[in-house]
Amino acid sequence: MFGTVTDKTHDESRQGEAFVLFGSENNSFQKKFYIESYGCQMNFADSEVVASILMDNGFGATQVVEQADLVLLNTCSIREKAELTVRKRLTEFRKLKKSNPGMLIGVLGCMAERLKSKFIEEEKLVDLVVGPDAYRSLPGLIDDAEAGQKGVNVLLSRDETYGDISPIRLNSNGVTAFVSIMRGCNNMCSFCVVPFTRGRERSRNTNSIIRECKDLFENGYREVTLLGQNVDSYLTRSLSTNGEGEPVTFAKLLEMVAQISPLLRVRFSTSHPKDITDDVLFTMAKYDNICKYIHLPVQSGSTRILQMMNRTYTREWYLNKVNSIRNILPGCGLSTDVISGFCSETDEDHKDTLSLMECCQYDLAYMFFYSERPGTLAARRYEDDVPEVIKKKRLQEVVQLHRTQSLISMQKEVGKILKVLIEGNSKKSDLHWSGRSDNNKVVVFAKTNNELEKGEYADVLITSCTAGTLIGKLIK
Numbered sequence: 001m002f003g004t005v006t007d008k009t010h011d012e013s014r015q016g017e018a019f020v021l022f023g024s025e026n027n028s029f030q031k032k033f034y035i036e037s038y039g040c041q042m043n044f045a046d047s048e049v050v051a052s053i054l055m056d057n058g059f060g061a062t063q064v065v066e067q068a069d070l071v072l073l074n075t076c077s078i079r080e081k082a083e084l085t086v087r088k089r090l091t092e093f094r095k096l097k098k099s100n101p102g103m104l105i106g107v108l109g110c111m112a113e114r115l116k117s118k119f120i121e122e123e124k125l126v127d128l129v130v131g132p133d134a135y136r137s138l139p140g141l142i143d144d145a146e147a148g149q150k151g152v153n154v155l156l157s158r159d160e161t162y163g164d165i166s167p168i169r170l171n172s173n174g175v176t177a178f179v180s181i182m183r184g185c186n187n188m189c190s191f192c193v194v195p196f197t198r199g200r201e202r203s204r205n206t207n208s209i210i211r212e213c214k215d216l217f218e219n220g221y222r223e224v225t226l227l228g229q230n231v232d233s234y235l236t237r238s239l240s241t242n243g244e245g246e247p248v249t250f251a252k253l254l255e256m257v258a259q260i261s262p263l264l265r266v267r268f269s270t271s272h273p274k275d276i277t278d279d280v281l282f283t284m285a286k287y288d289n290i291c292k293y294i295h296l297p298v299q300s301g302s303t304r305i306l307q308m309m310n311r312t313y314t315r316e317w318y319l320n321k322v323n324s325i326r327n328i329l330p331g332c333g334l335s336t337d338v339i340s341g342f343c344s345e346t347d348e349d350h351k352d353t354l355s356l357m358e359c360c361q362y363d364l365a366y367m368f369f370y371s372e373r374p375g376t377l378a379a380r381r382y383e384d385d386v387p388e389v390i391k392k393k394r395l396q397e398v399v400q401l402h403r404t405q406s407l408i409s410m411q412k413e414v415g416k417i418l419k420v421l422i423e424g425n426s427k428k429s430d431l432h433w434s435g436r437s438d439n440n441k442v443v444v445f446a447k448t449n450n451e452l453e454k455g456e457y458a459d460v461l462i463t464s465c466t467a468g469t470l471i472g473k474l475i476k
């Protein structure tokens with residue numbers, strides 16, 4: 001698998017990150033939990049819900065695994081490699097558990113859901129296996145495990161959204177935050193394990209989303225990213241006085257969040273090409289603080305493969321969507337996901353993917369080779385018949401093309417003045433700020449003696465770039 005630079009949906013650099021509490025280092029709890037997260041941003045957001053549940057039940061967070069009474073891995077099943085990484089990590093905990101037999105080890109998330117109690121049979125050191133909809137039962141399962149009884153809860157729910165739980169922000173920069181607006185997925189793309197591991201789609205109550213975003217803003221945050229596997233199918237009914245309730249679509253929700261304050265930037269991920277509406281695009285155009293950036297995974301440029309993937313759109317449909325985006329939102333950043341080597345993919349299909357990428361000129365792409373997942377529609381229906389060397393060769397070509405395109409996309413920004421939300425010091429130097437432009441590009445610029453703080457906006461003239469970073473000079 002090849003990932004590209006950091007993104008907001010599946011951040012390679014954050015895989016296996018140990019979370020630490022934001023804001024108060026010295027928590028005074030008797031027991032400590034340690035949590036590592038893998039996979040997509042939804043999983044990282046879930047770890048913040050888990051932290052909240054645990055802290056309400058007497059556990060404080062630690063970033064030092066040796067100090068923990070409870071070690072949790074929040075896992076991902078999307079590709080085989082993600083699961084192998086977790087298995088390997090578990091073997092590293094074996095020694096730790098030997099020296100501290102009272103330590104509990106729990107597996108959360110998609111892998112827990114996929115493997116269920118088989119996990120405990122296969123990995124004897126695991127004490128808890130808890131699926132994504134069962135986190136409220138963690139305290140009870142921990143009590144049972146402390147009494148020597150291994151705990152498994154992998155029940156999926158039709159209505160759990162954790163809407164009433166205020167996530168505890170972990171590893172936060174205090175400026176940007178993720179807010180889950182829905183859970184699960186009903187799409188059944190044939191390659192994908194998510195509908196099986198995260199269950200049916202459900203939308204979180206609108207009021208609780210708005211409350212969370214307002215709280216974040218009042219606490220100094222200046223950017224929220226609304227998260228869901230398919231945000232465009234968000235739908236709830238707001239409660240009105242006559243009890244009837246108006247439908248709240250994703251476009252409406254975006255508008256409501258944007259109206260919290262013009263100083264609060266709003267992003268979202270992920271959009272499904274079949275569902276993103278012009279209504280959403282017009283709402284984006286209407287509000288300056290809704291960032292002009294869309295993650296629109298295409299997966300393949302071949303209509304035949306898209307049909308086998310059950311994506312329910314054609315190459316032409318996708319290209320039309322991109323056209324609408326370009327017309328309604330000129331200059332909008334566009335990113336995508338591509339899978340190389342799906343079942344029966346020919347050289348022609350692969351060329352279709354390359355030519356579609358040429359048409360779309362993506363700013364960013366997350367590129368993978370196909371990894372068959374047990375139980376998915378594709379695993380049941382189709383043979384995984386593209387040899388691994390061919391998958392990797394095609395992927396390499398996709399990556400190569402994307403590298404050229406993303407550099408061009410960065411170079412286009414040179415000479416422009418961009419509005420940057422400062423997220424903190426640059427990784428390389430405390431003498432530089434790092435932030436993001438509206439269209440999601442990382443911008444680094446030298447601090448001057450005028451008193452800017454993180455969380456503030458700066459106008460920056462872009463003077464040069466690398467493949468991943470724009471370098472600029474403060475204007476005001």
Ligand code: SAM
Nearest residue numbers: 040191192229270297337338339368369370371
């Ligand atoms: N819900 C989002 C969507 O529909 O685009 C993305 C969900 S998934 C967590 C992120 C990406 O992982 C997908 O867009 C796809 O490119 C990739 N992916 C999913 N299943 C895969 C598989 N079996 N093999 C390789 N890549 C896969």
Ligand code: SF4
Nearest residue numbers: 185187188189192194
């Ligand atoms: Fe998986 Fe498709 Fe749902 Fe995305 S939309 S999570 S790829 S089933």
